[in-house]
Amino acid sequence: MPHFSPLPPYIQDHCQGVYAIDTAFQRDHFDAAYLIVDDGRAAFVDTGTRHAIPRLLGTLEALGLPRDAVEWVIPTHVHLDHAGGVGPLMELLPAARLLVHPRGLRHMVDPSALWAGALAVYGEAEMRRSYGELVGVPESRTVASTDEQRITLGHRSLRLIDTPGHARHHHCLWDEFSGGWFAGDTFGLSYREFDDAQGRAWILPTSTPVQFEPDALIGSIQRMLQTQPRRMFLTHYGAVGQDPADVQRLAGLLVDQIHAMADIAQRLRDLPDRHAALKRELLALYQRGVAAHLGDTLPPERVAQWLDMDVELNAQGLGVWLDKQRA
Incomplete structure (x- = not known):
């Protein structure tokens, strides 16, 4: 308009x-x-x-x-x-x-x-x-909503799919006209402070409590990739992806980190100070990821400051996931 x-x-x-x-x-x-x-x-x-x-x-x-x-x-x-x-x-x-949903x-x-x-x-x-x-x-x-539901808005058709993993009450919206998914939290978090000099984004998963399911989340990401999206519209924060190849790169970062987060949680599951240990290891994982993306241009303490809330919530979500497995 x-x-x-x-x-x-x-x-x-x-x-x-x-x-x-x-x-x-x-x-x-x-x-x-x-x-x-x-x-x-x-x-x-x-x-x-x-x-x-x-x-x-x-x-x-x-x-x-x-x-x-x-x-x-x-x-x-x-x-x-x-x-x-x-x-x-x-x-x-x-x-x-x-x-x-x-x-x-x-x-x-x-x-x-x-x-x-x-x-x-x-x-x-x-x-x-x-x-x-x-x-x-x-x-x-x-x-x-229903899986594979389509609605009409003006002259465009919008498609909804069920996307569990972050939460079981999560759906995502595909807009073929813009070539993008409105991904909520299923396609992770990406803050513009972590964009590189070419405007390429860095991204991390969100395992916020209480319904994190790593295998389901990976499945939802892979399902969205079937449309070869050119961009992803994230709630946290904004549009990411410069073309289909860049969206695939971001998806690879997400999937690798989901596996790494699940492995960290399993390794720490029986520690008496599990939550604190989860926070330390998650922060170290994300700091390594940012360093690989940006080099040494962003001090680790600044990364910790910007991701403090997400590290806390991701650790909480992993803890709930571990307790559900034990139950």
């Missing part, structure tokens, strides 16, 4: 009707929602938290789109950094339907269990600060 004035700085135009919106969750360039626009119709893919709604609505306004142009809101999965803003956003989009639908209708689970981890004050109040979506406005 053409626009004739500069977009706000939190919006990145990826051309072909795809816009990335920095939701400002935690820090800049960490969490993205996407708006797909075709022939005056629109769909949001992921929303960020409740606090992102002014930017989501501001994107519609910047592009000259009325709120009733939005036909779909599609969270890739129901983790709160992806779907915490779904309920309040739906209240403001009169024509939109929510398209959500069937395993996550009940949590979008009644988010009390999502709130309770996150509250146990983060506490009341942090939940209010980071996520804000959760709001349910009327079931009459929801649609449960």
